[in-house]
Amino acid sequence: VSRRFVDSVALVAGFTALAGSTAAFRLWLGVSNPTIVALVFLLVVLVVAAIARLWVAVVVSTAAMLAFNYFFLPPIGTWTIADPQNWVALFTFLAVSLVASNLSASARARAQEAHHRRDELSRLFDLSRDVLVMTDAQALTALARSMAARFGLDFVAIALPYGDDWQRFEAGPRHFSIDASVLSRVFAEASGTVEFDARARTYSGHALHAADGANVRIAPLRLGVKPIGLLAAAGPIDPGTLDVLAGIAALAIERTRFLEERKSADLTRQREELKTTLLASLGHDLRTPLTAIRVAAANLGGDWLSQTDRIEQADVILAEAERLTRLFQNILDMARIDAGPLAAAVTLAPPADIIAAAREQVEQALRHHRVAVTLESDEPVRLDPRLTAAALAQLLENAAQYSPPGSQIRVAARRVGQEWRVTVTDAGPGIAPEDRPRLFDRFFRGAAAQGRPSGLGMGLSIARGLLAAEGGRVWAENPPEGGAAFTIAVPAEPSPESAADTR
């Protein structure tokens, strides 16, 4: 509802009330006591003053005074006043109604001001809530957008110095192009002094820039006394509010920077931890075989060993050399995976061969376990047999590491739709729920591996990397009968012969 409309209604209503009450007093009620009339007229004036602006109240007050004089002060029906006492009454009435109008108007102005402030506060409150959900620097555009929306601005831009240039995050229905040199000049001025202007509720450093036929206010974003950027806005906003917005934007920027720094610090720390554990276990995985080989070789060189002991010592050397070879192969595989996409060489291969090749690669690791293989079909599959076997070997080695010696490892291969799947199930403790998300991460070692000095946490990540090269997947689950089950799934078209058979 517009101000002018309210004023007109109040004016008409005021006159109607005056005319109505005058008619009522004179024609029907026969009231002639000037005091009662003055009180009623005063009431009308106060009601008008409470609703409308001051000038309306003044007009109604004057009309009321004239009506009071003409109709109720003797001699009635004339503009003259006989009794000097009534002069006093008339002007007192006018004065009271003017003062009351004035008081009421200023009270309303204050209420409006308070309402405006409360409104502004609630917008700022909403805005700071928007800031809380921002986590990265790109969200600054979102912040500009939410400033424009919440404060009804035509244009908002957050500008951050970026070398000589300015990085801008803009929003709002209109767009103003502000030259970088203008921004740099305002920024340089703001870097000078910081003073607070209590009347305008702003710190120094504000600038007004005329662009495309509108005034754009520019305020510095300050952290402490140091400006870190600029906030430009066009639309109905006073400098004090803009200053507060600039403060919120500065905090938001600082917060995102802080979050980013912490993220990178976290990453650095994680990398350091990884490096430490990696070096420790690499140290162990190299030193243990080397020690065993050295001692066993020295034993072989002595003359105190029986023939059986000699064979035993030779076996220690072979087993440890095998372990070093395997470690070397793993490091090599990892480097190959890192070096870029592996080329899959897809060919036709019998499933039994793939499983046999995998077992052979980790023969040493499997020597204390029984391996039971179940093949659903002997039908050859079309995939990369080397990559698949290498990945499967990792799963077998992993199963052997995490299940008690002498227990059984079950390997079951089958075709599911367009995929060839192999599941390796062990009799170990299964996968701890907290390990699940990182199980296939490089150098991750699960809860069951804590305290075990050997193992680098490479195997499962290598398996995943190798399989990715041929579009395959690997996943883990804890089957109801216990242990852990790892499944490899590789896309494998049925061989042409078998396709011909089914036809």
Add this chain to the structure above:
Amino acid sequence: MTSTARILLVDDEPSIQRAVSPLLRSRGYDVTVVGTGAAAVSAARDASPDLVVLDLGLPDLDGTEVCSRIRAFSQVPIVVLSARGGETDKVRALDLGADDYVTKPFGPEELLARIRVALRRLSAVVPAESGQLQAGDLLIDYDRRRVVRSGEEIRLTPKEFELLSLLARNADRVLTHRAILKAIWGPNAVEQPEHLWTLVGQLRKKLENDPANPRYLLSEPWVGYRFQSEAQS
């Protein structure tokens, strides 16, 4: 003859067990092998071996924890096998009562020498505060606080004598910097090794023929010092 000494070998790596136990048996030791820390503690209690060879990386307990648990009831010499890169674990194990350490990868002679020394220390027990120690051409008289080298008395300050007798009473055993600092300067000095470096330097100048190549006061880099009673070839 120490050849009937009983050794408890604690290592979870089958290959180390398979290579080291025949080596020790060939030298006449009686070897028991266990693979976990818990088994090591109970074997040390029940079988009371003459020496424990303890790997620090065990599947169930931390090696240093095993050390302190065994020390709770036994003074059996402990030689620690450490495969970890850092010195911290070694030092912790020594502080918790281990006598010596060998770093993997080690050769057979290294391990055998450490075992011999630790067993000898056991057989030649020095009375705690009294008596004398003859090592090479050096005679240390604990009672009269005198040190004589080749018949010639060496004048030592009280602190120097304190350090020498501490190391000599623990002859052939590694004492960590921390342990020495605590024993001589008190618990507040354990973070100030420079006291110790200076004192060892002074002592070597007085005792050693060639302070740069010490015969008695050996440094164990980053770990501590060792008083060597018999010259190594």
